[in-house]
Amino acid sequence: MSTVERVERRLAAILAADVVGYSRLTELDEEGTHARLTDHLGSLFGPKIAEHRGRVVKNTGDGLLAEFSSVVDAVRCAADVQRGMVRRNSDVSQEKRIEFRIGINVGDIIVDRGEIFGDGVNVAVRLEGLAEPGGICVSSRVQEDAEGKLEITFENAGELQLKNIARPVRVYHVRLSDGVRPSSRPALPLPDKPSIAVLPFENMSGDPEQEYFTDGMVEDIITALSRFRELFVIARNSSFKYKGEKVDVRQVGRELGVRYVLEGSVRRGGDRVRITAQLIDSSIGTHRWAEYYDRELKYVFAIQDEVARTIAAILAAHVNKAEAERILLKPPATWQAYDHYMRATAAWVLFLSSWKIEDLSETRRCLAESLSIDPKYARAYAMLSSSYRVAWLNPLNGEYLSPSALDQAIRLARIAIELDPNLPEAYAELGYNIIRKREFDAATAAAEKATALNPNFADYRVATVLVMVGEPVKAIEVIKAQMRLDPFHPHLAPLIMGEAYYLLKQYDDAKRWLREATGRAPNHQYGLAWLAATYAQLGQLEDARAQAAEVLRVNPKYTIGGTQKRVSILKRAEDIEHMVVGLRRAGLPE
Secondary structure, eight states: OOOOOOOEEEEEEEEEEEETTHHHHHHHOHHHHHHHHHHHIIIIIHHHHHHTTEEEEEEOSSEEEEEESOHHHHHHHHHHHHHHHHHHTTTSOGGGOOOEEEEEEEEEEEEETTEEESHHHHHHHHHHHHSOTTOEEEEHHHHHHHTTTSSEEEEEEEEEOOTTOSSOEEEEEEEETTSOOOTTSOOOOOOSSOEEEEOOOEEOSSOGGGHHHHHHHHHHHHHHHHTOTTOEEOOHHHHGGGTTOOOOHHHHHHHHTOSEEEEEEEEEETTEEEEEEEEEETTTTEEEEEEEEEEEGGGHHHHHHHHHHHHHHHHOTTOOHHHHHHHSOOOOSSHHHHHHHHHHHHHHHHHHHHOOHHHHHHHHHHHHHHHHHOTTOHHHHHHHHHHHHHHHHTTTSTTTTOHHHHHHHHHHHHHHHHHOTTOHHHHHHHHHHHGGGTOHHHHHHHHHHHHHHOTTOOOHHHHHHHHHTTOHHHHHHHHHHHHHHOTTOOTHHHHHHHHHHHHTTOHHHHHHHHHHHHHHOTTOHHHHHHHHHHHHHTTOHHHHHHHHHHHHHHOTTOOHHHHHHHGGGSSSHHHHHHHHHHHHHTTOOO
């Protein structure tokens, strides 16, 4: 009589950790890196796991896998380890620091001879890959169990599709309440001109529904300041990473590489608004200027302009006032139109993280309301153009790759330019759209005009146009500028960087950037395809075929012919052939 062995299963919290850039560290100093890692694992990580009633399942050479019976114990252990690593790295040079990424999940696991297996483990490993260097990334199940039980906060990163995981997972980044943030981001050098980051203002209205108004106010101050050529202004994406956090402005200054930080608050009630603003020297933490404004809402644009001009005058006294007034954004005719525009901005930001049709629809609805009040509001037309372009490029609804959607995006961008010839985003949008029609010279002129209007406008749309017209070196310059202005840049920046290096046949650099891009967006089929082609060009055919398999996982109907149509917007025939050869070598189907 045969006996069927029963598989042992149990619910557990799984912690996965590995060392950031381990290969680079061992290339620099193999023996020293091994000795330091052994010390960290033996003197800090191992004892902390034991202290919090966990078990090391296995060491992975450059990391480890552990299990805990308590979610809270697992998160507390991870927080203690990261705090300990900050202290241990305090006197170590940046290039030699050993830093861990940690991912934590809770789930049902299979136990076999001491090893653990299953989706619960796989998700923890994928979360570790999403964590910032020196940071902790957890699933929603972990967040729900640990919320309120530890001196930490959770930053919602949204639902993400993790590699080889069938269902989307809601992901959270852990922020330690004692101000310890991921330590690997080195202090960025200060630019050679006055530099500033505008942090999210606090909504003092007592009404969460007014958050869109506060955020819109800050975004417009950032935009207004970025028009001053004499200033270096951090992009909204990076400034808003600090939203909802109690921050140390000196740390913000180090992480973003700026001398000055602007903080403030907004209180809106009825038809009045009170805005407070304070400018802080982040190097020493002292105030340089503070002011408050209590005005009717109809004067909100004057307040923004006054704040921008005052700060510009403080930071760069040689700014010409006439030029400043000329290049400040043209406000809409009434503040009601502006209010709807800010609601659209909030919905658009939400859409870019959720990719839900209802958020796109809400964006367009608010823009329609804005334009019904002020039919000459150029910024509303520019954002509306973006909404049609994004829907055209992505399989969201019936507009996907519809010629009429692309034509609509182009028409709206041209209207925005006609209404405001000094609006950089309108030119960037136009260039990004008309290149799909192979209007290479006009697209290049539009991209160059956007940069000429605002040197702080380093945008992926401009860089994409430069890649497509065969100017990869210039594209790299634009993306490097974007990364500096936006240290927490989205995955499109390394993606375009990788494409540019591929065209230059600098495949090692292309691989580095494309791996970063696909690590952050594991279901971006064209990023995966570029990486597959890069591995093939390097002769790393096993890796190339593995990436080709990932492309087909994301899109089982993928063909080289389909991609060839998409990359036909490359101006130079040799660039198209260069890409197709790489895809063929990777083994993707014709």
